[in-house]
Amino acid sequence: MLVLTAIAVVRMRSLFAIAMLSGVFSLLSALLFVTLDAVDVAFTEAAVGAGISTVLVLGTLALTSRYEKPTNRSPALPLFVVIVTGAALIYGTLDMPNFGSPDAPAQTHVGPDYLEGSVHEIDIPNVVTSILASYRGYDTLGETAVVFTAGIGVLLLISGLSGRRRRDDEEESEET
Amino acid sequence: MGFELTQEYIFGHLNYWLFSVLMMTGLYIVVAKGNLVKKIVGLNIFQTSVFMLYISMGKVTGGTAPIFPLDMQIDPDVIYSNPLPHVLILTAIVVGIATTALGLALIVRIQEEFNTIEEDDILKIERAITQAENAIHGESMGGPA
Known part of the structure; x- marks a missing residue:
């Protein structure tokens, strides 16, 4: 399903349909996160990926154009790059532990410590919350800093858009 | 392996x-x-x-x-x-x-x-701008631009 949606995004020309399909992709991945026991991630993905990012893309489409122009570039070189990278990635997974195996390094190293520690150190039922807000609190602080910076950047880029547009129109009308 | x-x-x-x-x-x-x-x-x-x-x-x-049970009694x-x-x-x-x-x-x-969001068009416009600038620079240096 996810692969089909992604391929549909490759083939589509209508950017509106692409925005919708990327929302569908995010929702499908949220479902996948639920089956992989990551309910918090599924919440966030459904809200942020399917919700906010679709709205942002639609807003951009409203300010720009709705359709993609067909290009006459040959897809050979990108396809080659992609296949080589994909082969390297798959080669890298050959040494990985089996899916869901309880004795994988990721499960035996610090993961259990957090699970045990958060019982009597933090006393919050949701371990993801306790790690996010307490053990890794500085990460979350850095994350908010990143979001704040991005927000300032977006505001600086977009601000005065209507003002500039009006000025352009006036200049054009003076020229004509 | x-x-x-x-x-x-x-x-x-x-x-x-x-x-x-x-x-x-x-x-x-x-x-x-x-x-x-x-x-x-x-x-x-x-x-x-x-x-x-x-x-x-x-x-x-x-x-x-x-997510643990609410009473924190973990099985x-x-x-x-x-x-x-x-x-x-x-x-x-x-x-x-x-x-x-x-x-x-x-x-x-x-x-x-x-006024476009296509990469090809943007490259074309940039190339035209660069050529125009180069022509101006060449003329100011006295070359046959």
Whole structure:
């Protein structure tokens, strides 16, 4: 399903349909996160990926154009790059532990410590919350800093858009 | 490399391979397509498949979501999936939407400046600008521009 949606995004020309399909992709991945026991991630993905990012893309489409122009570039070189990278990635997974195996390094190293520690150190039922807000609190602080910076950047880029547009129109009308 | 291509091995690694395919689809969109909005969507697909790869590493067979019962009386037989990748990816999703928003804002600015969001057209306009500037520089140096 996810692969089909992604391929549909490759083939589509209508950017509106692409925005919708990327929302569908995010929702499908949220479902996948639920089956992989990551309910918090599924919440966030459904809200942020399917919700906010679709709205942002639609807003951009409203300010720009709705359709993609067909290009006459040959897809050979990108396809080659992609296949080589994909082969390297798959080669890298050959040494990985089996899916869901309880004795994988990721499960035996610090993961259990957090699970045990958060019982009597933090006393919050949701371990993801306790790690996010307490053990890794500085990460979350850095994350908010990143979001704040991005927000300032977006505001600086977009601000005065209507003002500039009006000025352009006036200049054009003076020229004509 | 010491691995055998058994059925268990293939099914144990199929998830990584599928996510790699998804990742490469996203990368292909970013590299091959000229429309900037489409590039951003491809980048999002790439990003989400990386998230899926990480989350699938934290999954334990027979495990459940890492949320304890409310009375904090934990049954030692219950297996919980690894919460660390979840935390990491929660942070990554939010940072991802921030970068997406910034990219889309840049696209809006590009549209305003060049009146197009196709990479080919932008390159054409830039080349024309550079040629015009070079001609001016050449003339000011007295060369046959």
